[in-house]
Amino acid sequence: GAGVSQTPSNKVTEKGKYVELRCDPISGHTALYWYRQSLGQGPEFLIYFQGTGAADDSGLPNDRFFAVRPEGSVSTLKIQRTERGDSAVYLCASSLAGTGDEQFFGPGTRLTVL
């Protein structure tokens, strides 16, 4: 079946602009995660959704970052007033129920802020 998909695969924007990154999880997966991976680093946890609600948003770096999952499926990560330090690969993962289940990762969105 289809895996986790993310769009766009690449996004180039200018400093100060607003961006939205989309994640389509595996069908039927109730848990969804966002991570950020900088060059030469491992993924860094941002936020975890169980259904429509954010169960843990402790990894969001500041209030410029926000994520939603209004219908418990597709999620959008929103970044306001982008900064050059936001440049990274943003990874989305989903798991079946959220406890003891493997997280399946998408290919990521490569964000470049000029």
Added chain:
Amino acid sequence: QKEVEQDPGPLSVPEGAIVSLNCTYSNSAFQYFMWYRQYSRKGPELLMYTYSSGNKEDGRFTAQVDKSSKYISLFIRDSQPSDSATYLCAMSRHSSASKIIFGSGTRLSIRP
């Protein structure tokens, strides 16, 4: 100090060699330990998952956890060129689906 430390490599070995990858960690609350493989321009994929101390074997891969030393290892036997990738250790306090803390990854290259 990072919670999880991993040698970034790169590590280059000939085909057929045994590969040893390692991580150390500082938080004794970690209970679940994982190894992910990440190919270039792809997301990580779970290779091995262990709970607490001990060994786990799956084909050519063996994961070891030593909680007393806060040290985990991944061994790859009979390494193949297709094993060339970045290997990420990861750990969490509760289960594999909770918040995961990743190491920085080791780039591995298997020479034919």
